[in-house]
Amino acid sequence: MTDFTVLDLLDLDLKEHNHLRLSCIAGRSGLSKRITTSKISRPGLPLSGFFEEFSNNSIQVFGKGERAYLEKLETEQNTDSIDKLFSYDIPCCVFCDNSNPSPRLIELAEETGTAILKTDLLSSDFSRRLYQTLDEVFAPTQTIHGVLVEVYGIGVLITGESGVGKSETALELIERGHRLISDDTVKLRNISDNYLIGMGENPLLAHHMELRGLGIINLANLYGVGAIRDRKQVQLAVHLEPWDAQKNYDRVGEAILEDIYLGIAIPKVIIPVKPGRNIPVIIETAARNERLKKLGYYSAKEFDQSVLKWMESESARKMYYVNEETL
Incomplete structure (x- = not known):
């Protein structure tokens, strides 16, 4: 699928153990953004200021660790890396474990048109389901x-x-x-x-x-x-x-x-x-x-082996009778 958007991700009819349980809580203007890869990203390193090899075209998944680090950065008023993260054209952000983004993140999402999604799944469980879903969406x-x-x-x-x-x-x-x-x-x-x-x-x-x-x-x-x-x-x-x-x-x-x-x-x-x-x-x-x-x-x-055993036994029996007749 070449034209798959964040809205399509929300609308996927997934069953039971595959359900992503997603809802949009901010940045609804970004629901039309295209998702172009089956890869997902955990933005721990970018939040620490390391943006080399940053997979900005992937869905950004925030678990408990990333959420705690965001709170630390905002408490210290060190939000440069957060601002820089949202300066990239990322498809969307997903907050797991039923956690909520801060008012500052919601503000950045609205300004940049980046959808913020939320799920009550643990980040490990959500990542596994999302990988499986995107693998199928982008499969040949x-x-x-x-x-x-x-x-x-x-x-x-x-x-x-x-x-x-x-x-x-x-x-x-x-x-x-x-x-x-x-x-x-x-x-x-x-x-x-x-x-x-x-x-x-x-x-x-x-x-x-x-x-x-x-x-x-x-x-x-x-x-x-x-x-x-x-x-x-x-x-x-x-x-x-x-x-x-x-x-x-x-x-x-x-x-x-x-x-x-x-x-x-x-x-x-x-x-x-x-x-x-x-x-x-x-x-x-x-x-x-x-x-x-x-x-x-x-x-x-098994049939071949049975036939070979039978032929070998027949050959052995014939050889025995031939030897008996020559004695």
């Missing part, structure tokens, strides 16, 4: 055509040509107790170059589904809120394609396939579609198998 994004569902706790991204049956497969999975994140378009976010989060391109439309011959349906109304989810980490890619009798499909599971989105590799399985194949059950099995792999258990490798 990509929108793809597909369906994202949660199957046995695994985020499964279903792709394929139009008309191959992605939505119908997802609907059957929901009937079987799994959850829909988004149908038709999925917005992916690269979080810290570590994992992908998938969600609906439009939050208002994400839990609607288009079924040919039936039209648009609302999954939340039909199946209840337990059948939907706002976002989910993408952990498995499933590509549906029409069955091709001339193509050799992997029958053992040794092939390692991946889809790469935003530089992050996602394990991939290709499922050929033809009448008589129960695609939802196959996807459930693929999700279960992926969970086993995350626990270090690989069915294909």
Whole structure:
């Protein structure tokens, strides 16, 4: 997101343990200022007069330590560093622990058009939540055509040509107790170059589904809120394609396939579609198998080892019988 303002930060619809609990107490004219980085700053050194490497384009977070030091500077009437701090074009200041800025700071905020925000969270807890929030806001994004569902706790991204049956497969999975994140378009976010989060391109439309011959349906109304989810980490890619009798499909599971989105590799399985194949059950099995792999258990490798042991035992038995006959 390239145009993210302080007002946008206040308006973010964050849930429960991610909620920042912010309110604006001064400098409302600065709510339109843009936030351009996911970094945050604790301005202890600038308040002491050291402004080299000062991250003035970051949100300035004031905890108990910074608040106590501000009081000390104002008591000593040594406010040069405070004045200099507000001479920079900083996005906003956040006072944590339910603490209030002094009248002098509020005056500077109004003069410079710098929003002063307040939260009742501890500075450590607030900083963690803010880092996580800004990481997601400024994460690289990509929108793809597909369906994202949660199957046995695994985020499964279903792709394929139009008309191959992605939505119908997802609907059957929901009937079987799994959850829909988004149908038709999925917005992916690269979080810290570590994992992908998938969600609906439009939050208002994400839990609607288009079924040919039936039209648009609302999954939340039909199946209840337990059948939907706002976002989910993408952990498995499933590509549906029409069955091709001339193509050799992997029958053992040794092939390692991946889809790469935003530089992050996602394990991939290709499922050929033809009448008589129960695609939802196959996807459930693929999700279960992926969970086993995350626990270090690989069915294909175990099968290979079992076959090798059997072949070795057969070879040893034949050699024994041959030796017995020659005696």
